[in-house]
Amino acid sequence: MSKGLTSRNEDYSQWYNELVTKADLAEHSAVRGCMVIKPYGYSIWEKMQAALDKMFKDTGHSNAYFPLFIPKSFFSKEASHVEGFATECAVVTHYRLKNDGNGNIIVDEDAKLEEELIVRPTSETIIWNTYRGWIQSYRDLPILVNQWANVVRWEMRTRLFLRTAEFLWQEGHTAHATKEEAIEETERMLDVYATFAEEFMAVPVIRGKKTETERFAGALDTYCIEALMQDGKALQAGTSHFLGQNFAKAFDVKFTSKEGKLDYVWATSWGVSTRLMGALVMAHSDDAGLVLPPKLAPIQVVIVPIYKGDEERAKISEVADGIVAGLKARNISVKYDDRDTQRPGFKFAEYELKGVPVRIAMGGRDLENGTVEIARRDTKEKQTISREGLEEHISALLDEIQQNIYNKALALRNEKTTEVNSYDEFKQVLDTKGGFISAHWDGTPETEKKIKEETKATIRCIPLNNKQEEGACILTGKPSSQRVLFARAY
Amino acid sequence: MSKGLTSRNEDYSQWYNELVTKADLAEHSAVRGCMVIKPYGYSIWEKMQAALDKMFKDTGHSNAYFPLFIPKSFFSKEASHVEGFATECAVVTHYRLKNDGNGNIIVDEDAKLEEELIVRPTSETIIWNTYRGWIQSYRDLPILVNQWANVVRWEMRTRLFLRTAEFLWQEGHTAHATKEEAIEETERMLDVYATFAEEFMAVPVIRGKKTETERFAGALDTYCIEALMQDGKALQAGTSHFLGQNFAKAFDVKFTSKEGKLDYVWATSWGVSTRLMGALVMAHSDDAGLVLPPKLAPIQVVIVPIYKGDEERAKISEVADGIVAGLKARNISVKYDDRDTQRPGFKFAEYELKGVPVRIAMGGRDLENGTVEIARRDTKEKQTISREGLEEHISALLDEIQQNIYNKALALRNEKTTEVNSYDEFKQVLDTKGGFISAHWDGTPETEKKIKEETKATIRCIPLNNKQEEGACILTGKPSSQRVLFARAY
Numbered sequence: 006m007s008k009g010l011t012s013r014n015e016d017y018s019q020w021y022n023e024l025v026t027k028a029d030l031a032e033h034s035a036v037r038g039c040m041v042i043k044p045y046g047y048s049i050w051e052k053m054q055a056a057l058d059k060m061f062k063d064t065g066h067s068n069a070y071f072p073l074f075i076p077k078s079f080f081s082k083e084a085s086h087v088e089g090f091a092t093e094c095a096v097v098t099h100y101r102l103k104n105d106g107n108g109n110i111i112v113d114e115d116a117k118l119e120e121e122l123i124v125r126p127t128s129e130t131i132i133w134n135t136y137r138g139w140i141q142s143y144r145d146l147p148i149l150v151n152q153w154a155n156v157v158r159w160e161m162r163t164r165l166f167l168r169t170a171e172f173l174w175q176e177g178h179t180a181h182a183t184k185e186e187a188i189e190e191t192e193r194m195l196d197v198y199a200t201f202a203e204e205f206m207a208v209p210v211i212r213g214k215k216t217e218t219e220r221f222a223g224a225l226d227t228y229c230i231e232a233l234m235q236d237g238k239a240l241q242a243g244t245s246h247f248l249g250q251n252f253a254k255a256f257d258v259k260f261t262s263k264e265g266k267l268d269y270v271w272a273t274s275w276g277v278s279t280r281l282m283g284a285l286v287m288a289h290s291d292d293a294g295l296v297l298p299p300k301l302a303p304i305q306v307v308i309v310p311i312y313k314g315d316e317e318r319a320k321i322s323e324v325a326d327g328i329v330a331g332l333k334a335r336n337i338s339v340k341y342d343d344r345d346t347q348r349p350g351f352k353f354a355e356y357e358l359k360g361v362p363v364r365i366a367m368g369g370r371d372l373e374n375g376t377v378e379i380a381r382r383d384t385k386e387k388q389t390i391s392r393e394g395l396e397e398h399i400s401a402l403l404d405e406i407q408q409n410i411y412n413k414a415l416a417l418r419n420e421k422t423t424e425v426n427s428y429d430e431f432k433q434v435l436d437t438k439g440g441f442i443s444a445h446w447d448g449t450p451e452t453e454k455k456i457k458e459e460t461k462a463t464i465r466c467i468p469l470n471n472k473q474e475e476g477a478c479i480l481t482g483k484p485s486s487q488r489v490l491f492a493r494a495y
Numbered sequence: 496m497s498k499g500l501t502s503r504n505e506d507y508s509q510w511y512n513e514l515v516t517k518a519d520l521a522e523h524s525a526v527r528g529c530m531v532i533k534p535y536g537y538s539i540w541e542k543m544q545a546a547l548d549k550m551f552k553d554t555g556h557s558n559a560y561f562p563l564f565i566p567k568s569f570f571s572k573e574a575s576h577v578e579g580f581a582t583e584c585a586v587v588t589h590y591r592l593k594n595d596g597n598g599n600i601i602v603d604e605d606a607k608l609e610e611e612l613i614v615r616p617t618s619e620t621i622i623w624n625t626y627r628g629w630i631q632s633y634r635d636l637p638i639l640v641n642q643w644a645n646v647v648r649w650e651m652r653t654r655l656f657l658r659t660a661e662f663l664w665q666e667g668h669t670a671h672a673t674k675e676e677a678i679e680e681t682e683r684m685l686d687v688y689a690t691f692a693e694e695f696m697a698v699p700v701i702r703g704k705k706t707e708t709e710r711f712a713g714a715l716d717t718y719c720i721e722a723l724m725q726d727g728k729a730l731q732a733g734t735s736h737f738l739g740q741n742f743a744k745a746f747d748v749k750f751t752s753k754e755g756k757l758d759y760v761w762a763t764s765w766g767v768s769t770r771l772m773g774a775l776v777m778a779h780s781d782d783a784g785l786v787l788p789p790k791l792a793p794i795q796v797v798i799v800p801i802y803k804g805d806e807e808r809a810k811i812s813e814v815a816d817g818i819v820a821g822l823k824a825r826n827i828s829v830k831y832d833d834r835d836t837q838r839p840g841f842k843f844a845e846y847e848l849k850g851v852p853v854r855i856a857m858g859g860r861d862l863e864n865g866t867v868e869i870a871r872r873d874t875k876e877k878q879t880i881s882r883e884g885l886e887e888h889i890s891a892l893l894d895e896i897q898q899n900i901y902n903k904a905l906a907l908r909n910e911k912t913t914e915v916n917s918y919d920e921f922k923q924v925l926d927t928k929g930g931f932i933s934a935h936w937d938g939t940p941e942t943e944k945k946i947k948e949e950t951k952a953t954i955r956c957i958p959l960n961n962k963q964e965e966g967a968c969i970l971t972g973k974p975s976s977q978r979v980l981f982a983r984a985y
Binding site for chain 2: 008032034035036039040041042044045047048050051067069070071072073074075076077079080081087091092093094095097098099100101102103104109112123124131134136138144150154155157159171173301346382442461465
């Protein structure tokens with residue numbers, strides 16, 4: 006609270022780092038690449054979890070838990086999978102420490118594992134090895150399972166929430182009797198993610214498919230939702246994979262169909278992670294701090310009394326208690342901050358930093374007039390209104406804020422989405438305006454790679470229900486039947 | 496479902512293993528000592544988590560998340576702590592795999608960590624290292640934080656839920672300005688655990704303190720709740736530790752008091768784990784399967800139709816739908832099982848195995864008479880009652896079952912708690928009746944150790960508010976001022 010944040014214009018990246026730390030969301034830990042998620046940050050994640058978990062259960066899924074460790078040999082069974090993850094695995098090789106006799110604690114070489122264990126970077130292999138025992142016939146299908154877990158991917162360059170060696174996520178793993186059913190599930194879960202992003206996070210997203218290059222290691226098709234941050238960079242906010250029969254084949258998971266035929270099982274997997282916290286921060290927040298959508302704000306309303314002396318304080322508190330009770334009855338989370346160790350101005354700045362959507366201030370004159378002052382975090386507008394009907398007003402205001410934050414993010418995305426028809430135009434837009442660039446591409450990994458090497462822009466996705474349109478690839482001039490979305494990305 | 500369970504009398508241990516597997520609670524994984532918690536088992540754990548999490552929050556705690564990995568050097572900082580955990584640590588030594596050129600995936604020796612990382616067996620060290628940055632003055636205290644996490648302790652002999660290399664738990668870690676406050680917190684959380692065990696799990700527990708020998712590595716005092724299983728063995732169901740200033744000293748965490756004095760911070764930690772699932776199973780279940788207390792049962796009521804032909808089935812379904820709606824309106828979880836692939840008898844056995852507290856069966860005659868047949872899982876009593884007021888009846892019945900399961904466990908514990916006054920009597924009771932044995936002990940670790948070596952019985956706890964009573968140690972005859980509780984334990 007001692008000094009303000011670096012502004013977004015000055016240094017967006019620095020602004021993000023400072024905000025995450027100062028707003029008590031997370032901090033770097035003593036372990037390289039691993040973060041500590043602080044209570045305020047974790048309480049936002051809990052709200053995300055609760056909303057997502059309900060959506061998973063409403064679509065028929067159950068939670069389960071699979072081991073943290075994966076035997077190295079499992080990894081090697083699906084060729085493209087191991088290739089995708091081998092270079093970033095934490096490997097457990099021993100199971101004991103000992104005292105070396107000089108008071109130093111060292112690894113006990115006598116306790117070396119016969120086979121190394123990998124700390125899961127994702128759980129397809131251990132789960133499909135387990136599913137083999139669960140599936141005999143079509144009657145055992147579908148299996149619709151999710152797990153909330155920590156995973157580890159040894160990233161060399163890490164950033165709080167966006168890219169950390171350990172992160173929290175959920176991973177759904179489903180098994181189906183038919184290809185069609187598995188694809189339907191893949192698309193259903195993408196819809197769930199998109200709905201969550203838009204309705205809870207207030208972040209508009211593009212639903213699309215990844216190109217072959219950007220696919221999940223082991224998937225036949227990777228669907229994704231892509232969001233745009235205020236600095237014009239894209240962020241992949243969730244993925245849903247159609248895995249075909251790849252993992253069933255690698256782990257020999259077969260079932261007997263209704264017709265008595267033996268076939269491999271069809272699979273999907275889908276996940277979102279604490280990365281969403283980074284997206285939430287970067288999509289909405291401003292130079293004064295977090296701007297949280299009311300549906301994910303741990304504190305939706307804060308009441309700050311402005312008083313002279315104990316008598317006035319007591320009178321204000323009495324009124325405030327009534328407001329607190331009224332708001333709680335409407336399931337609005339509210340905090341009354343009557344700490345006398347801090348001045349109102351300090352508190353105002355603190356709750357702005359923390360992104361509390363609505364602030365109510367009440368002083369001596371308000372007491373006389375039966376009013377309160379309301380300030381909304383998103384627009385910073387203030388308004389003095391009657392205490393009469395205050396709860397209804399706040400309730401409607403929270404809805405309005407949720408919608409306004411979404412609209413603002415949508416307007417930004419629309420403004421920062423550009424159609425280009427030449428490579429020069431492409432590079433110019435990328436370096437000035439940024440954002441999503443809709444352009445023709447010849448469909449080859451070679452062109453995709455070359456554009457990435459030259460511009461650092463990647464194909465974020467081929468939007469679903471994409472308009473078919475004849476055109477020429479911006480790089481090669483070869484024919485193309487549709488535009489794809491490029492951007493520089495987190 | 497193909498054949499019944501081994502009976503408890505025949506082989507209690509075998510009965511437990513079969514039940515956990517057949518009731519779809521958990522199974523062994525391909526990773527030594529690690530289990531897969533299956534959806535049905537996990538849904539019980541989720542209910543436990545929800546109840547506990549609410550109790551933690553109601554007592555002022557927030558959740559947070561700390562890294563999975565702990566640098567080896569942190570471990571060594573608190574001497575007794577490292578001694579307690581060093582022999583059972585999973586150690587990460589490398590961060591990359593590679594292809595050896597012959598198609599084999601091997602550990603990349605070029606990616607060796609400078610300092611090994613320990614997979615957390617508990618998080619005191621990494622958390623207190625973090626708290627150093629969070630605490631400057633008394634204004635920053637108390638810190639009341641909990642985390643839900645997975646931990647790893649390399650156990651050589653594992654049993655599903657009771658003792659596994661990886662398990663799920665919560666660990667509270669609090670920081671206080673005074674010793675008194677920290678002790679108060681330690682006792683408060685023991686109370687929370689006891690209340691949870693008794694009111695939700697329907698398992699009566701003894702609240703007590705551990706002897707010095709049985710204390711948590713690094714604690715000044717370990718409080719515990721001890722439960723008795725049906726086979727007369729005790730099970731430690733939760734612990735709450737007063738850590739004094741041990742970890743604050745090891746990690747140099749000081750604060751400035753109100754009086755401006757610099758002092759080390761006082762600490763507590765407390766945890767319960769998926770071990771509670773084992774306790775739940777062993778405390779109540781019978782030879783037909785699980786007996787779940789209604790408050791933790793994922794399905795509280797199941798409705799099974801008994802019909803001849805589609806017409807009768809449709810009529811029954813119509814009535815059943817009404818009952819389902821009525822029960823759901825009362826927040827009772829209910830499943831209507833009209834699968835036509837299984838006969839009613841099969842379904843009855845399945846829900847008995849799964850421990851569903853109340854079964855409603857409805858056939859053609861019930862339809863005519865406006866009745867249903869109700870069977871309760873705990874006593875297996877059946878009753879035909881009118882559909883009129885059924886929801887109220889079920890609601891009251893669930894409460895009654897919850898209470899009855901508790902009463903039954905309490906009666907068993909009372910019956911299996913014996914006061915003895917000689918070592919012969921002690922050994923005889925231990926080998927015949929088992930259970931808790933209340934006996935005088937001279938207070939020395941040597942005596943405790945000798946008794947353990949000779950009988951495999953340990954001092955489970957010194958009960959809180961223990962009656963002071965002059966007596967003689969059963970082993971040494973030395974004077975003792977109070978009885979302690981011995982038992983063989985899980």
